[in-house]
Amino acid sequence: MTIPQHPDLCIDLHCHSTASDGTLSPTDLVIRAREKGVTHLALTDHDTVNGLAEAEGAARAQGLSLITGTELSCLWKSRTIHIVGLDFEVGNAGFQAALERQNENRWARARMITERLDKLKVSDLLERATVVSGGDVPGRPHFARVLVEAGVVKDHAQAFKRHLGNGKPGDVKAYWPELSEVVRWINEAGGIAVLAHPRKYQLTATKLRELTADFRRAGGQGIEVSTSGQSSGDLGFLAELCRRESLLASQGSDFHFPGGSWCELGRIMKMPDGLEPVWHHFRQPLIGSLPA
Numbered sequence: 591m592t593i594p595q596h597p598d599l600c601i602d603l604h605c606h607s608t609a610s611d612g613t614l615s616p617t618d619l620v621i622r623a624r625e626k627g628v629t630h631l632a633l634t635d636h637d638t639v640n641g642l643a644e645a646e647g648a649a650r651a652q653g654l655s656l657i658t659g660t661e662l663s664c665l666w667k668s669r670t671i672h673i674v675g676l677d678f679e680v681g682n683a684g685f686q687a688a689l690e691r692q693n694e695n696r697w698a699r700a701r702m703i704t705e706r707l708d709k710l711k712v713s714d715l716l717e718r719a720t721v722v723s724g725g726d727v728p729g730r731p732h733f734a735r736v737l738v739e740a741g742v743v744k745d746h747a748q749a750f751k752r753h754l755g756n757g758k759p760g761d762v763k764a765y766w767p768e769l770s771e772v773v774r775w776i777n778e779a780g781g782i783a784v785l786a787h788p789r790k791y792q793l794t795a796t797k798l799r800e801l802t803a804d805f806r807r808a809g810g811q812g813i814e815v816s817t818s819g820q821s822s823g824d825l826g827f828l829a830e831l832c833r834r835e836s837l838l839a840s841q842g843s844d845f846h847f848p849g850g851s852w853c854e855l856g857r858i859m860k861m862p863d864g865l866e867p868v869w870h871h872f873r874q875p876l877i878g879s880l881p882a
């Protein structure tokens with residue numbers, strides 16, 4: 591369902607490039623975003639800002655506004671939660687150091703996955719997975735591709751079912767920092783912390799309200815009300831949660847690769863009325879605004 595928020599604006603504040611687990615380079619991502627009518631885009635690669643410089647150049651060439659972004663992993667009551675940081679100062683020294691630690695956590699996890707899959711006898715597994723990920727720290731999808739190439743499994747789905755999915759040996763949890771710490775990093779870099787895709791954590795409504803309240807107490811300012819793959823019921827529930835906690839409303843496709851008809855850049859359900867959009871609070875507020 592494509593319902594632009596405003597006749598002239600198409601805002602997508604959550605997507606991924608090859609700087610993390612997306613398949614398009616930052617340049618190709620921006621070009622695609624433009625083709626899909628996106629006017630304002632935040633590239634939010636996992637625990638990195640490495641794609642931003644390239645995306646910035648492409649955005650300028652395409653006449654599209656780029657908002658600084660990243661998606662940080664953290665823990666809340668031992669569960670992995672994702673926080674999108676928007677409109678922060680990329681050069682902030684504390685923030686850069688924090689991203690460096692996140693990167694080390696990811697490498698420690700990749701090494702652990704490699705050890706756990708040792709019995710599959712795939713030679714140079716970590717090195718090959720790193721090549722697949724384009725030189726960055728490999729995640730489970732990259733390991734899956736090597737397992738397919740090595741003939742250990744027939745396809746990606748089988749790789750997850752047997753070796754990498756929930757509860758399998760390759761399902762290694764990273765040692766992420768606490769939620770409050772990650773929110774603090776974003777705030778200290780002058781950015782806005784947004785609770786990403788709240789319906790993806792498979793929390794009960796009660797637990798999700800608890801998470802949202804804790805997030806706000808920690809200094810979190812926004813929540814993704816509209817993301818891909820959610821029902822209109824989810825949308826209503828999240829809008830209510832957003833109002834109840836007096837949070838800013840954000841929206842983003844969480845696009846990773848072309849071809850998923852359920853997830854495309856700029857294809858976001860219209861947010862319900864009466865919410866305060868996160869982009870009204872950017873340091874340079876986006877031109878125009880939603881009809882209230």
Ligand code: MN
Nearest residue numbers: 606611636846
């Ligand atoms: Mn991802």
Ligand code: MN
Nearest residue numbers: 661672786787
């Ligand atoms: Mn996420």
Ligand code: MN
Nearest residue numbers: 604606661844
């Ligand atoms: Mn994401």
